[in-house]
Each structure stands twice: as structure tokens, then as C-alpha cells.
Amino acid sequence: MNETLEKLVAAIKTGKRKDAKSATATALENGTEPQLILDALTEGMNDVGVRFRANEIFVPEVLVAARAMQKSMDLLEPVLVASGIEPEFSVVIGTVQGDLHDIGKNLVGMMLKGANFKVIDLGTDVSADAFSAAIKEHNPNVIALSALLTTTMPSMEEIVDCINAMDTDVKVMVGGAPVTQEFADKIGAHGFSTDAASAVELAKKLCA
Amino acid sequence: MPNKDLLLKALKCEQTERTPWVPFVGVHGGSLVGVDSEAYLKSSDKIVEALKVAADRYRPDGLPVVFDLQLEAEILGCQLSWAKETPPSVASHPLDDDYDMDSLPEFSVEKGRIPLVLDAVRRAKAELGEDIALYGLLTGPLTLALHLRGDDVLLDMFDEEDEVPELFDYCADIANQLVDAYIEAGIDVVAVVDPMVSQIGPGHFRDFVAKPLNKIFDHVRSKGALSSLFVCGNATRNLEAMCETNCDNISVDENVDMVQLAKIARNAGKSFGGNMQLTVVLLLGDANDAKRDAVRCMDQAGEGNGFILAPGCDLPYATKPENLEAVASLIGDNYQIDIARNLPAKDANDSFEDVVPPDYSKEEAVIVDVITLDSAGCAPCAYMVKAAQEAGKAYGKAIEVREHKITGRDGLGYMTKLGASAIPSLCVDGKEQFASIIPERKDLVARFTEAAEAK
Numbered sequence: 304m305n306e307t308l309e310k311l312v313a314a315i316k317t318g319k320r321k322d323a324k325s326a327t328a329t330a331l332e333n334g335t336e337p338q339l340i341l342d343a344l345t346e347g348m349n350d351v352g353v354r355f356r357a358n359e360i361f362v363p364e365v366l367v368a369a370r371a372m373q374k375s376m377d378l379l380e381p382v383l384v385a386s387g388i389e390p391e392f393s394v395v396i397g398t399v400q401g402d403l404h405d406i407g408k409n410l411v412g413m414m415l416k417g418a419n420f421k422v423i424d425l426g427t428d429v430s431a432d433a434f435s436a437a438i439k440e441h442n443p444n445v446i447a448l449s450a451l452l453t454t455t456m457p458s459m460e461e462i463v464d465c466i467n468a469m470d471t472d473v474k475v476m477v478g479g480a481p482v483t484q485e486f487a488d489k490i491g492a493h494g495f496s497t498d499a500a501s502a503v504e505l506a507k508k509l510c511a
Numbered sequence: 512m513p514n515k516d517l518l519l520k521a522l523k524c525e526q527t528e529r530t531p532w533v534p535f536v537g538v539h540g541g542s543l544v545g546v547d548s549e550a551y552l553k554s555s556d557k558i559v560e561a562l563k564v565a566a567d568r569y570r571p572d573g574l575p576v577v578f579d580l581q582l583e584a585e586i587l588g589c590q591l592s593w594a595k596e597t598p599p600s601v602a603s604h605p606l607d608d609d610y611d612m613d614s615l616p617e618f619s620v621e622k623g624r625i626p627l628v629l630d631a632v633r634r635a636k637a638e639l640g641e642d643i644a645l646y647g648l649l650t651g652p653l654t655l656a657l658h659l660r661g662d663d664v665l666l667d668m669f670d671e672e673d674e675v676p677e678l679f680d681y682c683a684d685i686a687n688q689l690v691d692a693y694i695e696a697g698i699d700v701v702a703v704v705d706p707m708v709s710q711i712g713p714g715h716f717r718d719f720v721a722k723p724l725n726k727i728f729d730h731v732r733s734k735g736a737l738s739s740l741f742v743c744g745n746a747t748r749n750l751e752a753m754c755e756t757n758c759d760n761i762s763v764d765e766n767v768d769m770v771q772l773a774k775i776a777r778n779a780g781k782s783f784g785g786n787m788q789l790t791v792v793l794l795l796g797d798a799n800d801a802k803r804d805a806v807r808c809m810d811q812a813g814e815g816n817g818f819i820l821a822p823g824c825d826l827p828y829a830t831k832p833e834n835l836e837a838v839a840s841l842i843g844d845n846y847q848i849d850i851a852r853n854l855p856a857k858d859a860n861d862s863f864e865d866v867v868p869p870d871y872s873k874e875e876a877v878i879v880d881v882i883t884l885d886s887a888g889c890a891p892c893a894y895m896v897k898a899a900q901e902a903g904k905a906y907g908k909a910i911e912v913r914e915h916k917i918t919g920r921d922g923l924g925y926m927t928k929l930g931a932s933a934i935p936s937l938c939v940d941g942k943e944q945f946a947s948i949i950p951e952r953k954d955l956v957a958r959f960t961e962a963a964e965a966k
Binding site: 358360366401480486 | 538592594596597598600601602662665666668669706709710711712715743744745748764765766788789790791794795823824825827828829
């Protein structure tokens, strides 16, 4: 890895958006392969994920890292598209009906992007119908459901029931502050993760 | 029961003769009186009606009057989105573009839904306040700041070091206006609910959140009331920092290890509460799940003062009332607590194949299986065994009374295989005939006769 890409990795790890932007611009000007730049972003976000899971850093630190990554992606994305580099797997993500909280969902979405997933974000307060329509339209590998309110967890169950009743191989993963493995098992979800970093590992496992 | 003074003592870490119980009836109150959450949270009549139902059915020592963390945000210009079975959510953030707090509508406890909440407090105080401590809930500074500014607050803690403390201080001042109004209306305990604390680390908590929280807790104390810090979500990493604040009590949800909280809180001289599982147990589970989980909380809280049994957070709308009634039935009843402690885990995949009841139809005698906690130490169990023995003598024909104690594998096996619905349970030739209630002798003799005739 050259010096510019090392700078990019460091900028992602510490959430320095200006540094991330300038390192990406320099790398592109120097003719660095877009895939290598993407790999550097993935490396940075992986490190963030590891520290997040180890309780060394928390949501705000992950958000600044993701914001720095987004600054880099703004420059990189058009180049990736032009080079025909496309993510292998796709995830449809959303916060379940009745719940307008999106920090957790956005974090998972950003971490998934950092791990080179195609992410289709349906936003918040998403109904079972909207999820099934998205499955039909995008044929994703994984559906990721988020809930922050305990009171909206029943809506999560409704959506899982609806998806499981469809003729599809899509895997459903669930998460959010009040969600537990026990609850995930109970409603028939394929996977549960406690945080955004493990969600990426889980998505990879579900796609394998 | 209920016993407000006992709860207040526990909140102050004084010794109490039993564990106090505070079910957080928020939107669940709507289901108790048959209206959706919007109709509920907009009507002091419905709120007071539900509190009376909750007081009657759940026999609590304390109750929150309203659990809605959007009350202040609504007045300050956040748009709310209402749902049928949840509290409203904030759908817009008026400080999205900048930190211009002067541009926000002026806050007043005369605005929005606060007058109806205060009306509910006054009426609940008059009707229930003698026996039940009333909790007044307000939005903690971090959560209110997020309502006003959006997620950017979390990023701004890195870049906008001057603006963020100003906003948090503004939020604490809003909270203190509500504290004054609550205490004047008769609130006993002010709960500062700051669920977003579970999303930050102890560094940010100490740097940004502790100060505005203390501004509120100090104000509550100066008014002679008690304060609690409610945090939903996994706040484990922040427990020590939370216990460094000036609140009297910390309340947490199921994501936090109660053993760890008990240790940290007691070291800091704080009372603490929680953390019954909201969905898996109280919403989706049954009465036995609720009892087991209540005992799990009490056991994890351990010996010592200052523990308050409560759900982890706002009870889901459709929480089964019978589950909360089951918890109420345990409170202060060591016998029920012992039984719940011995209930086999629901997910235990134990079919007790080694415990084999006889083929009752082939037994000459009528077989009476009495499933007990232990007749030596449990009065209702002893009466049930004695009733069976006495009725056996009165029956006068071939009969055998066997006690199975659920403190051992034999008892648990019989309980599972014969489907005992409560302890003590009396089964005649393998069928449960009486559960919990001790039958009269003539009724028992009649069942013995029927069983003998059926052989």
C-alpha cells in the first residue's frame, strides 16, 4: 500500500473527512486502481468495526468514520461505476414500520457499503409491503431490519412473517437496541447481530 | 401492597422488608382502557383511567404518569409522527441547519400536551397518591438534543465543541421547567429518561452529558424530590459514569447485566432498578416466564438495599396484563418467589425421560400425585398433602398419596408430564384436579371414587 492509501486508511480510522477527501483525490490523480482505493476504505472501516465491537469506540466515533468514508466514496463512486466494479452482494435495509430512528440503520448501511455491499436503503417507518416490493424489484441477498423502540418489535415480526411467506431465498437479519438473539429466533429471522460491525460479518455469512 | 413509602425508602437505599415494584405503564395504558396510543397520550381522562386500572391489577408501589419522550420536543417545534401502538416519534429536527436556539418556539409548561399531563398528575395524585409514588418522566438532555438537532449532535461532539454544551444546557433548562411543574403537581420521583446515553461512550458522557444531567438532578434535590436516571439500551459501559452523577437511582433495561449494575450502584451509594425483559417475556411470554424473569432480576440484584423491580423500559402497548399480574402476585410472597425460582426454564429441552409415572389404569389403588415445592417448608403444599391424606382415609379404599417436590428432578418431571398448572397441584390417576387451591374433603373423595370407577 502506498503512502497516499495509508493516509486514507488513517483518515477513515480517525474519522477525518477532509483528510479522507484529499487522500482519495490524490490517489485518483496518481492513477491508483479504484479497487485499491476501495480496499483501503474497507480496511479502515474494518478497523473501526473491530474497535466498535471491542467497546473501544462507540456510535459517534463510527459515525465520524462513516462520514469520512462517504466523503471518499463521493469521489470514488463515479470512477468505480466507470470501471465496471460492482458489488457482488446486495442488501435492502430499513427501519421497521412505526419507528423513525435511523442511526443504527444508517450505521449498518454505511458499514456494509464499506465492505463493498450494494445497499438499498428504504429509510424509516417501512411497511411489510414496502419490503416485499423491494425484494421483487431488487432481488437482494439479504434484508436487514432495524428497530430502536421495543414497541415496534412486533412490527419486525410481522415483516419477517411476510418475507418468509414469499417465494424467495432472501435472508433476513435483524438488529437494534432492544432486539436480542432470543427474539430473532422467536420471530424466525435468519440472523441477528448486536452491532453494526457484526452485522457486516453476519451479512457476509448469510450471503456465503 | 401497594406501599409508596417502601418504594421511597428503597430509592434512598434504605432497608425494606420486600422488593418494591414499579411497572412502567406508558402506552400500555392505552390497551388497558381500549384506545390507541395517540388517543391515550392526548387525554388526561384516559391516562387517569388507565392508571387506576394498572393500580388495581398490578398493585404497584410506583407508576409513571406518562411515558412520552416527545412532549418537550413537540413544543419546541419538532413534528411528530403518531402510531397506534407506540409513543409518537420525532419526524423533523428544527435545529437541523444550525444551533440557533433563539429561533425555537419559547418553551412553557402551559404549551403542547404538558397541561394535560399535569392534569393527569394532579388527578392521579388525588386518587392514588396516598399508596402509590408517582413518577414524572422528562426527556434527558442528550435525547432532547438529538430530537432538536438530529444525529448530527453525535458528530458535532467532535467538531462543534462550543455549540453542543450550549444546546445540552438549554435542554437541561427545559427539563428544569418541567421539574418545577411536576413537583408542584405532586410528582414524587422525577425520572430523567435519556435512552441515547446507550449510544455513546463514557468519555463523551463525562465530557458532555454529566453536567446537564447534574443540573437537573441538583434542581430536583433542591426541591426535595427524588431523581432517577432511566437509560434504555446497552448502557453497560456507562454505568460507572452514570453512577457518578447526582441522581438517586439508576434504571436500566435487559441489555445491562443486573449483577454488574448492582455492584457498581451499591458502591456509588445509588439505588437501582430494572430490568425485566419487555418483549420476549412480558409481551410474548406467559405468566410463568414473567415470574421467572422477576425472580431472575431479584436474585441478580442480590442481597442488600436499594433494588426496585421494574420492566427494562416503557412497556409495549400489548403487554399481557396477566404477565404483570403474575409479577404482582410474587411481590412480597417468598413462597411464590421460591416456586418461581424452581420453575424449569421454558426453553429447557428436557423431556424428563428418566421420570416415568406409572400406568395409572393398571394400578389397583387410586394414585394421588401431589406436586409441591416442599411440604416441609411451604404451608400451602403441606395443606395440600394433608388434604389428600385425610381424604384418602375418608375414602377408605385402596389409595396411595405420593408427594413430588419440584426442588428435585422427580417433582419437575411429574410437573411437566402431568401438566401441573400451579404449585401445589393435586393429580388423581395422572390428571390434574386441583391446582393451588386446597379442595374440600368431600370433593376430593368424589374425585377418588370417579377415578376408581374409571379403572
